[in-house]
Amino acid sequence: MLGIMDRDSRGYALSLDLLLALIPLTLVLGLVAADMDNFMYQMQDVIHRGSTERVAADTMNTLLTTSGDPYDWEQNVSNLKVPGLAKYDESSQQPQKYYLLPEKILSITSPQIQTLLGDQYGYSFNISSISSGTNILLRGTRGDASVDPDAKEVVRVERIVLYSPFEIVSDAVNIRGTGKPITIEGNTFPTNIEYNSLFDYYVYVNSTGPTPVTAAWVDINTVTVVKPNDFSGGTNPVVKLIDPAEYGSDVLKNETELLPNDVTIRLAGSPTDKMNVYILKVPKGTPIGEIILAGANTQKYRAILYMWVR
Known part of the structure; x- marks a missing residue:
């Protein structure tokens, strides 16, 4: 009889242990359900x-x-x-x-x-x-x-x-005087209505010889933009805006499709006269004082x- 009671007591204790173990699990599940949202x-x-x-x-x-x-x-x-x-x-x-x-x-x-x-x-x-x-x-x-x-x-x-910020769209470098007038062709550069609304174009001429250039011309589509008097007083570099308002609508191609603009350079000087000519494309409205070749560096x-x- 005693043995039977001892076995019953052990079963009761086991059930109580399970109940106590389920209480925290129930609480955790309740908290998870409450926090599910x-x-x-x-x-x-x-x-x-x-x-x-x-x-x-x-x-x-x-x-x-x-x-x-x-x-x-x-x-x-x-x-x-x-x-x-x-x-x-x-x-x-x-x-x-x-x-x-x-x-x-x-x-x-x-x-x-x-x-x-x-x-x-x-x-x-x-x-x-x-x-x-x-x-x-x-x-x-x-x-x-x-x-x-x-x-x-x-x-x-x-x-x-x-x-x-700037882009060199045409260049002619190491131009040397011969003692008599010479004419060379620079690289053409493209423009259209879209480009002309977004960008300005500048001619940038810098003397590189021992004596400054005093007599040179740069034409864009046969329109002269740079003249000898631009070099007066030893000006170096010479920077000129290719402005249709100043030089006429023919100075830059302004069609729907991209068309090439011709660049013609003339130099009348001795063999000591050397120069480079660049056409720079810059964002519209860029002040002339900010036009430097370094602007074309990446x-x-x-x-x-x-x-x-x-």
């Missing part, structure tokens, strides 16, 4: 952020490593299907990744970038010089291209790119994209 909300946040980060990375990749579709869309913006800012190498028929083209930088609009993201996202995109901080591109969903202060979470993507810029769910 918050847990699911946090999971949605993680999923949304991951999706936003992926879209932001894909957008930066498209903008900075491709030339867009078509690759020369900047020549006629109405043809644009997919925006891309990288230069296109005609010889290799490939975009130069992270090397940005000025024409594309100036032509791209905020709505065009928005098409890459989709309407559910807001964004702010800027590109600025690492050395000077000068901003060359600022586009965004908001009117001032700022980040929405009410955005719950903002994703940031940054890349380093290469860019030249520099590093920082591209930053901010994105958020609207």
Whole structure:
């Protein structure tokens, strides 16, 4: 009898132990169930952020490593299907990744970038010089291209790119006088209505010989832009804006399609007279005091994209 009672007592103790063990498990399950809504909300946040980060990375990749579709869309913006800012190498028929083209930088609009993201996202995109901080591109969903202060979470993507503020579109270097007038042809350079609305073109002549050049001419499409009196007083370099308002509408080709502009250089001087002639393409409105050859050097810029769910 005693043995039977001892066995019954052991069964009762076992049941009590199980009951006590189930109490904390029940409490944990209750807490998890009560917090399930918050847990699911946090999971949605993680999923949304991951999706936003992926879209932001894909957008930066498209903008900075491709030339867009078509690759020369900047020549006629109405043809644009997919925006891309990288230069296109005609010889290799490939975009130069992270090397940005000025024409594309100036032509791209905020709505065009928005098409890459989709309407559910807001964004702010800027590109600025690492050395000077000068901003060359600022586009965004908001009117001032700022980040929405009410955005719950903002994703940031940054890349380093290469860019030249100015572009040498034609050059003739190491021109030497012969003691009698000589005429040479420089490289042609293309313009059209689109380019003329975005850029100014300058003639840049610098003397490189032991004596300064005093008698030289530079013609653009047979229109004389640089004359001997521009060298008076030993002026070096001579920098002249190719301005249709001053020289006439024929000085630069201004059709819908890109057409070449002829450059003719004349030098009347001794063999000690040497000079270089460049045609520089610069953003519209660039002051003449900022026109230097160093502006055509490739520099590093920082591209930053901010994105958020609207």
